[in-house]
Amino acid sequence: MDFYEKRKFKRLLYSKLSLIILALIVIKLSFSVFDMYKKERDTRLKRIEQKNILYELEKREKDLNDEIERLSSEKGIEEEIRSKFEVGKEGESVILIIDNPEDKNMKNNNTKKSFWQRLKDLF
Structure with a gap:
């Protein structure tokens, strides 16, 4: 009988x-498991x-603490006001230092020239 019960169990399983x-x-x-993986990744x-x-x-x-420390000194306050x-x-x-506008034009002219014009200027 034991053999038939095992066979019945295997057949059911x-x-x-x-x-x-x-x-x-x-x-x-x-x-x-996949949902848990997505939650862990997020x-x-x-x-x-x-x-x-x-x-x-x-x-x-x-940075703010450094700025507060700088502004707590007399020199820092003066720099900030200035x-x-x-x-x-x-x-x-x-004292105002003004650039010479002619120098800028000279530099711009050199950059606008093509390769052949610059080569021609050499000779």
Whole structure:
């Protein structure tokens, strides 16, 4: 009798219905694993993005602290006022350096000439 019970169990286990059910279970588990993989990948990418944002914010904080430290001194305040409002102390004068426009025209003329014109100018 034991032999017939084993045979009945094997026949039930290897039947088309049980194999279809097992295949459906495997497919369902495969989709679940793939969904978990996508979530893990998205989370990893978001983590990297957030690390970059944190790095940028820490860098900005350092820059702002350096700027605060610079502006806390008398020299820093004076530099900032001079750069923003273009003012000077009493008794200071301004020197303006103006480029010669003819020099610019000479440079532009040389660059506009073709190769043959420059070769002709050499002779």
